[in-house]
Amino acid sequence: MSTTDAAMGTTLVTGGAGFIGANLVRRLLTSGHRVRVLDLLVTGSRDYLAGLDVDFVEGDIRDREVVAGALKGIDRVVHLAASGSVIASIEDPAANFSTNVDGTFAVLDETRRAGIERLVFSSTGGALMGNTPPPVNEQSLPKPISPYGASKSVGEAYLHAYAVSYGMRTVATRFANVYGPYSGHKAGAITVFFKALHSGEPIVIYGTGSDSSRDYLYVEDLCAGIEAGLTADVPGGSVYHLATGVGTTVKELVEACCRVAGKPDHPIEYRPYRRGEVERNFATYDLAKAELGFTPTVDLDEGLARTWDWYLQHVL
């Protein structure tokens, strides 16, 4: 074991075989953390972690025994495992509650019981804040507009309560719309657009494409923010927005995807707006900048170009 390994200790990443997990695990290993992953492989894949020096536990975050076992010898926790789909949460709110509320409570409570101080939770900006008019920041009142958003709000509330009641150093990080490599299994806009660009099918836009805008954050920038949440000297119960502060309309996003794929004239089809989807969700990240040193460094065209390259090699 190197001195750096000893200093960083071992970090448990729940959901570490998913999109964000696969990127975060790589970053933590590079920074000298030893890493254990707990994942049920619902949406994630062990292939995403192939060749990495990671201790892998296949299991369910709702199973207390499994979680307690996975926490043995752990110094810090990043809790990413969740059902991440807004649409699926509207179709089956009970299933979403089970994974995201019961599961998050089990991970948090077992972390407390194991005497581990630091837990970073993957919350959400858009789904939790609803269509709050900008500027949206950590002081804005959460108004979830989907069961998924409500589940993340509950998680944040428990993190805050556990910080005050038990002195835990819990940190909630609210992600913008994250994109990047290892996201081939996701149903997010960029994955769908890239697949359409490759197959020749029209790109589908729900609504007009110009009246809604979202904040797109490249996954490497996100992971830098999560890592800072694990190590920075911040008070328990903190909440940070990990976002760019830049709103991109769907139409602008489609144009950027077409640009990086070298297909500027690709056909576009317009369909009606879907319930539960956020219309505006860009957030300021001033607090994350001040307390975590978080600043996004990869702009949309650069991030999309890197993602397109990964898709060409691994998905398309």
Ligand SMILES: NC(=O)c1ccc[n+]([C@@H]2O[C@H](COP(=O)([O-])OP(=O)(O)OC[C@H]3O[C@@H](n4cnc5c(N)ncnc54)[C@H](O)[C@@H]3O)[C@@H](O)[C@H]2O)c1
């Ligand atoms: N991707 C985004 O834009 C975004 C935005 C806001 C918040 N988030 C949050 O970030 C986290 C990671 O999202 P992602 O995009 O990597 O999604 P993902 O689906 O790729 O990863 C989630 C992982 O959790 C695992 N998992 C699901 N249920 C589990 C269970 N019961 N027990 C153990 N493992 C389980 C899955 O197998 C998967 O590997 C989620 O909490 C999500 O809500 C993501």
